[in-house]
Amino acid sequence: MSEHKIYFKFDGKTYGGNEGDTIAAALLRNNVKLVGRSFKYHRPRGIYTCGIEEPNALVQIINEHNEPNVRATVKKIYEGMVVKSQNRWPSLKRDLGSINNILSPIFSAGFYYKTFMGPKGFWKNVYEPLIRRTAGLGKPPREFKSKSIHLHHNVDIVIVGGGFSGLLAAKKLAATNYDVLLIEREDSLGGILKNAKKIESINDQDPSDWIEKTERLIQNSSNIKILKNTLVTTYNFNDHLIAVEDKSVGKPQDNEKPELVLHKIRTKRTILANGHIERFISFRNNDLPGVMLAASFEKYIQRYGVVPEESPVIFTNNSSTFSLVKSLVGLGHKPKAYVDVRDQKNIEKETVELLTNYNIPLYANSEIEGCEGKNNISEVSIRAKKNKIIKIKTSMLCVSGGFNPDIHLFTQSKGLLEWDETLLAFKPEKTFQNTITLGSVSGNFSYEKLVGEINKKLDFLEGINDLEIKLNINGPKRFQIKELWETKRAKKSLWSKSFIDLQNDVTTKDLKQAVLEGFNRIEHLKRFTTNSMGTDQGKISSINALGIVSRILKKKCFRSWNNHLQTTIRTVKFLSHRWKKYL
């Protein structure tokens, strides 16, 4: 596959990527792993995820009016794009601000608030100038210009998410009298089918063929309109949705043409099929470049054809990482080790079999204690059975700490959540508007049960046949997980930190300190530690923080936190400043 190369600049150096690559995918293609410095401690940071939840890989696009805090994992490259890393001086590899990391006892939880407490005159003359200079993410944009238009829609049904469940729902609605809008955030439909090797075949066809056929069917059906590159940001009262379509994906900005389209949609019913977001696990130096979420790692392989590392170490507490091993061995690569928190007897036999067949060492009942490295991981420490520490040299570590159904829109719609003890996640419990949730966002992590769920939840539709589908699923059929939020560290040093919020540099120690100082209500704790207050809004970290804090407070489970989380997940924080003004 010889594709046309696209050249762009990152920190002054020219790199080539493929068409459709995000900045992150193209950098990984060129083996660039260090992409930024962190907010407070100026620690080296890499690419942590492969999507909208990215906390670390924020960059500045110089040729787009200096646009700051662009997620490298979302923004697609084009010829001549000029990208710079943020929050470092004089250079990414040698950064002077990283002294903060060693001074970290000064910058612990509540540091910012404590500076207000005196001595007199100190705030104005010392703290404020100091904080203003060192904190913050990118630099402000210059001569900002952008055109956008508004569009209004009045439809019967909106399907949010064109992944597997969204496609199935759209297929069911094809050629009916319902006016349907199918909205997908990425530039192509398919979702998980394109991101991972979870499903081997659908109706005896390759999943990509099935997606193509289904998409054609939907496109030929006059009642369904597909919007791609469109992010639903808001779910208002009376089933009113707001979505932003990016018209300039993979293209340089054209100041003459509208770059963004704001869709204001009034619908009778909303089908949420917007999937899930993976969580991590906190351990010593879990922020080093080279640590990546396991599903994101697999997405780089499957969607972008980039293998970030041929022999990573995999660390998991659940059954989902089977497909990552499958993806790697399918390309002739081999993970260095597979570390599973669960007991050997609880690990699915499919996984054990696959690991044995390919001679991949399995460490059951074990965890990652921490990792070492300067600007990238060089070594990981595994705490195996009987507290034995085993060190393995590797440049990448894939982590999976479970999944959170992507309930943001559901909570905005004022729906109620419940804590699921088997998934260890919040899932929708009761709808407040005309909302239907399908697939993983509804807490259904089983592909086998998906069609049944869709047929049942869409049975209000009249005169439509039930969907039927034949699936060949790779690996474990049931999702299983063991609770683990943070591993026990063996080594202590000022440099070594175990992070909970990577973007705001909040450590698990900060959470403990906040509780000690009496901030044990989750809203107070969030404000005091600034946990989940970054541009990523804690998409991968907030539930972990609840997990750690409930452990400290020895709450048995999340039930007691349940009501505290129900603060509506705020919309605006998802929006880049570019289109904030239109809302």
Added chain:
Amino acid sequence: MLLINCPYCGERDQSEFTNGGEAHVARPKDPDQVNDREWSEYVFVRANPKGIYYERWVHTHGCKKWFNAIRDTSTDEILKIYKMGETPPPIKRFKNTLRSPSGEPDVGSGNFTVKKP
């Protein structure tokens, strides 16, 4: 954003309307006869309940006509819309369930330490 059914034009987006505050606040018949306290109550004091609320709206970017609406402030559900001058339906016609969308208790604002009086 609410969908409001203007009695003259039909269903339109909330952005076309302006809220006019509590409805049926009677202006004192003879303003010169009321004391400052009564006058200030007329001007400033509003019920602001959590639950059923009688309020006025104007279709600013439409027919520009005023009308009344009965809205449950805990759910933002509009229960009834009627024209100016029509007799307001009695409050007992509506079930005041106070089922707050985010599952808060009837009293307080989601802060569970607030106790019922």
